[in-house]
């Protein structure tokens with residue numbers, strides 16, 4: 001079973017810019033939670049706060065049902081030096097072994113990695129260089145890497161960016177599988193149609209959590225219009241927000 005996540009008075013500022021403010025909110029255990037909202041609304045910042053990757057004020061409590069479980073994270077983009085002779089298999093195994101990559105990796109580790117690559121349709125490209133993969137293929141590899149530790153909590157930041165239809169479907173069926181197994185999924189997503197298919201709990205973030213509910217409750221036409229315009233209407237106070245408005 002995945003954990004629940006409790007946020008109490010969570011805030012985040014960068015310089016003078018208030019990115020997140022007064023967030024009191026919870027994400028229930030063992031469900032699929034989709035974070036949506038306008039560009040610059042603070043979705044990635046919220047995820048990074050939950051992961052402890054950025055300093056925030058207030059409290060974030062990840063409540064594991066029993067002992068502390070594993071956490072998987074798929075960032076918006078793979079970060080690696082494209083010119084390195086790093087294969088997909090090397091990349092997947094980077095976090096798995098305490099020995100240097102040029103040492104022989106154990107057959108067991110490789111077999112485990114291949115299983116996860118199969119789940120995202122990338123097993124046949126295990127020996128390709130990471131730098132030669134398309135953006136969507138790299139996203140699939142990141143997903144496979146995140147699955148390797150069998151995480152109880154999976155945090156995804158726009159997981160389908162750059163993915164083709166087949167990649168999107170692989171990911172969706174994996175997410176359905178993980179939720180059926182009571183894992184907790186927390187995913188930032190922009191694609192309303194894809195979010196409808198995932199049928200999770202939707203949380204709209206624009207500095208704070210401004211709406212949440214089922215897909216049927218939140219993703220109704222008038223709300224979609226209002227929620228995604230909200231940022232422009234309410235945000236002319238900070239420099240950073242102005243910047244995003246233009247962008």
Ligand SMILES: Nc1ncnc2c1ncn2[C@@H]1O[C@H](COP(=O)(O)OP(=O)(O)OP(=O)(O)O)[C@@H](O)[C@H]1O
Nearest residue numbers: 014019038039040041042043044045046240241244
């Ligand atoms: N490290 C940082 N330093 C300063 N400002 C930052 C930093 N990271 C994010 N910001 C600012 O915080 C605001 C929220 O960014 P964030 O990436 O969390 O939004 P988002 O909702 O995920 O946006 P998008 O939908 O465009 O991915 C933006 O105005 C961004 O410029």
